Amino acid sequence: MSASYTSTVEKRSFIDHMAGWINWSRFLFAIGLFFFLTSILFPFYWMVSSSFKTTAEIGAREPVYIPSALNMEAYKELFDPNHPSYQDFGGNIINSMFVAIPTALIAVILATLGAYAIARLRFRGKNIMLNSILMIYLFPGVLLIIPLFAMIAQIGDRLGFQVQDNLPVLIFTYLAQTLPVALYMLTNYFRTIPSEIEQAGLIDGCSRFEVIWRITLPLAIPALVSVGIYTFMIAWNEFLYALVFLNDHNLFTMPIKINTIYNDPSPRPHVVMAASTIMTIPIVILFLSLERFLEEGLTAGGVKG
Amino acid sequence: MTSTTETSKPSFIQRWRSLHSREARLAWYLILPTALIVFGVVIFPAIFSVWISFREVGLSNLNDVFNAPFVGLENFQKVFNDFAFKFQGMQSWGAAVTSIIYSFLATTLTVLIGLIAALLLNRPFRARGITRAIFLFPYVAPIVSVAFVWKWILDPRPSGVVNDVLISLGIIDLPIAPLATRGLALVIVIIFEAWRYFPFAMLMILARLQAIDRTMYEAAEVDGANTWQKFRNITLPELRYVLGAIFLLRLMWTFNKFDDIFLLTGGGFGTKVLPVLTYEFSFKLFDFGRGAATAMILLLILVIFMALYIGIVMRNVEEE
Numbered sequence: 224m225s226a227s228y229t230s231t232v233e234k235r236s237f238i239d240h241m242a243g244w245i246n247w248s249r250f251l252f253a254i255g256l257f258f259f260l261t262s263i264l265f266p267f268y269w270m271v272s273s274s275f276k277t278t279a280e281i282g283a284r285e286p287v288y289i290p291s292a293l294n295m296e297a298y299k300e301l302f303d304p305n306h307p308s309y310q311d312f313g314g315n316i317i318n319s320m321f322v323a324i325p326t327a328l329i330a331v332i333l334a335t336l337g338a339y340a341i342a343r344l345r346f347r348g349k350n351i352m353l354n355s356i357l358m359i360y361l362f363p364g365v366l367l368i369i370p371l372f373a374m375i376a377q378i379g380d381r382l383g384f385q386v387q388d389n390l391p392v393l394i395f396t397y398l399a400q401t402l403p404v405a406l407y408m409l410t411n412y413f414r415t416i417p418s419e420i421e422q423a424g425l426i427d428g429c430s431r432f433e434v435i436w437r438i439t440l441p442l443a444i445p446a447l448v449s450v451g452i453y454t455f456m457i458a459w460n461e462f463l464y465a466l467v468f469l470n471d472h473n474l475f476t477m478p479i480k481i482n483t484i485y486n487d488p489s490p491r492p493h494v495v496m497a498a499s500t501i502m503t504i505p506i507v508i509l510f511l512s513l514e515r516f517l518e519e520g521l522t523a524g525g526v527k528g
Numbered sequence: 529m530t531s532t533t534e535t536s537k538p539s540f541i542q543r544w545r546s547l548h549s550r551e552a553r554l555a556w557y558l559i560l561p562t563a564l565i566v567f568g569v570v571i572f573p574a575i576f577s578v579w580i581s582f583r584e585v586g587l588s589n590l591n592d593v594f595n596a597p598f599v600g601l602e603n604f605q606k607v608f609n610d611f612a613f614k615f616q617g618m619q620s621w622g623a624a625v626t627s628i629i630y631s632f633l634a635t636t637l638t639v640l641i642g643l644i645a646a647l648l649l650n651r652p653f654r655a656r657g658i659t660r661a662i663f664l665f666p667y668v669a670p671i672v673s674v675a676f677v678w679k680w681i682l683d684p685r686p687s688g689v690v691n692d693v694l695i696s697l698g699i700i701d702l703p704i705a706p707l708a709t710r711g712l713a714l715v716i717v718i719i720f721e722a723w724r725y726f727p728f729a730m731l732m733i734l735a736r737l738q739a740i741d742r743t744m745y746e747a748a749e750v751d752g753a754n755t756w757q758k759f760r761n762i763t764l765p766e767l768r769y770v771l772g773a774i775f776l777l778r779l780m781w782t783f784n785k786f787d788d789i790f791l792l793t794g795g796g797f798g799t800k801v802l803p804v805l806t807y808e809f810s811f812k813l814f815d816f817g818r819g820a821a822t823a824m825i826l827l828l829i830l831v832i833f834m835a836l837y838i839g840i841v842m843r844n845v846e847e848e
Contacts (some may be wrong), residue, residue: 248755255648256659262723263665266677269689273680286687335793337562344555345548352563360572361834363784365803366823369810370573370580373593380591399569402562460670462787467811477674482791487674492680499673510668514661 248339267503274298274497283495297497302493312498314473315480318390319502321467325394330401331447337402338409339435343418353410357405368467371396388471396464401454408453413439413444452509459506477502494523581820590816598763602822612800612808613822620798624825627801630714630789632722638782639775641722642729643767647759649730650737667727667808675791678720682706713797717789721782729774735764776837780830802826 273281277294280287303310340346341353372386375395379386386392416439424434440447462478469475475483481498484491581603583596607613615622621629636727661671666674681689684705691703706712740763748758786803795804802822810819 250655252648253650255644259645259648260662262657263662266674266681267665267669269681270673270677281687282685284686286689286692317778333562333565336558340555340558344551345554346552350554352559355571356566358564359566361780361784361830362570362574362827363786363803363823363830365784365786365806366577366827367570368574369574369806369816369823371569372815373580373585373590374573374576376590377593385571395565396569398565402566405561431551456668460672462672462791478670481672481676485679492683495676496563496680499670499676503669503673505669506670507665510664511661514664 233320236422240371270496270503271500272498273493276493277489278405278493281491297491297493300494301497301501302489310480310484310494310498311473312480312501314479315477316473318474319459319476322393322397323441323455326401327451327455328459329394330398330405331451334400334402334405334409335440335443335447337406338413339439341406341410342413343421346410353406356403356406359399360407364400364463367399368464372467387468389468390474393465393468393476395459396468397458397461400461400464403458404457405450405454409443409446412443416442449513452513456506456509459502577820577823580817581824582707583817585816585820587814591797599817603817604825606818607809607821607825608720610805612805621738623800623802623805623822623831626714626798627783628829630718630799631779634718634782635775635779637718637722638725638778639729639771641726642774643733643771645726645730646733646737647763649734663730664727666724671724672791674724675720675788678716679707682716684708686698707793708797710798713793713799717792717799720792721785721788724788725782732770732774733767736767740766745843753787772840773837776833776840780833780837783826783830783833802829 243317272288272290274297275290275293275295276287277291277296280290280294300308301310302304303309304311341349364424375386375392379389379392382390420442421434421438424438425431428436460478461476462482465479466482467475469479477498481495481502485495486499580593580596582600583593584599584602585593585596589596611620611622613623615625631704645663649656649663653659657720682705683689684691684702684703686692688703690706691700694700695703704712706716744762745758748762753761784803785801786807789799789801790804790807793799795801796809803826806819806822806826809822
């Protein structure tokens, strides 16, 4: 008896609860959230699921929403040397790494030095320098590529290296795109470290470099990591400069290779999607694992564009 | 050297000064590599590009670019008379007009959707953290991947999702090619921009929303204000400056954007914007002078935006 009594009470209170819970604002909220989540997640689902489809499923009379099996056909074309239209995508991944990792490392090292100077030391022309570096943020990349191309061609002629199909040249141009961002983010971070800590170090007889090396840098590791990841992402994703500077298929970075596969006369969307998946996953994993760090950087304009 | 300075026992002021100048010297050493690279790869090329826009530079004399013949305003004239550039009525807007319309509409939509997303995420609910992270996906994913997924979703073949959905809903009878239809292509590109870049606006707005003083809402509730009134009279005024700042920043970035349109439509079907035109003049026709002239026109419009940005937004932020 008492058991059934309690259950009706629970039931009523549940209905009451539901009635109290659903109102217009919650309803709109739920709809809005659903709309956002589907429109964001569907393209990503479609990218991953399409990469596992067979040629027949890709070219079917209507879209196949769920691939019949985890078919590796597309990935085989990318990685299996025995495949008739083998793409050697592994080489493209290595090229992208070869460009993105040095860009990130050099940008972080140089920007750390520069940002420390701007945040801590007093010197004339500091604000003009910071502001002019920030202005670059607003510069169109397409404006710079023509003079850069001509300039580096000149320098290359004198020093005897090729401008096109030269990955170090590409790294050099990426530095110009990443350094301002890195400098800006790190300057902001160094300003949050109290200078009293450093002054204590100076009073104890450390030199400036010892202070930077032993006190400031260890404190700034989170910022250094997130700036490194940003610059890595910028270089990893970059399209225009790679498109202009690279002609040799063996040197293509991933974005250019994917563009080439897409524009192939025989369309193979599943292969494009497989390559896109490979390119996207590291970025999303990096981002999710370091989200807290990175979000601050995003609001600081970490990813230009 | 050091021993002489130590033994000469300078006055306090002198020592302070020398410390100061030593610090300044150190600062210059530290910033020099960055400054050199930025100057060499950005500032000098920017100036050089003005020079190129007045010269005739093609593939043949690219290796001898400093002796390229001066042609005055010829490059600019060529650009202004190009059919891809000039406005010729509603059927063919030309790159300049398309650029401006495209960036204004895309930016407005981006900020609007960012605002809605920020308002959604500003109320507490379970799984807010992960939802917030998911909302950022379009912005952090590589442009090449997302552009090609969109293309594949909008594919005109029967296996394209959008066509399948529209046909089964009875909205269209035959498959369409949205990215290859004049007018519709521009709309899709604008929606794509909003989809990709709303997270940036969202994060900035969210940060500002969370800084609004709670007591203002409590006071409004006491006075009997409803949700809309609270939004209209408290939230919006508080967000005004951040919305303005995001709008102008995104406007400039959208105006400069090359990748998105190039990858989605290749600049065809009424979506040719100035960055794409610059690329085509320079690296399809190999007329670098004309390309540079187009970039100069782009920069000129951008400078107007920038002046507005500094004049309006920066000043307001300082006053705040």
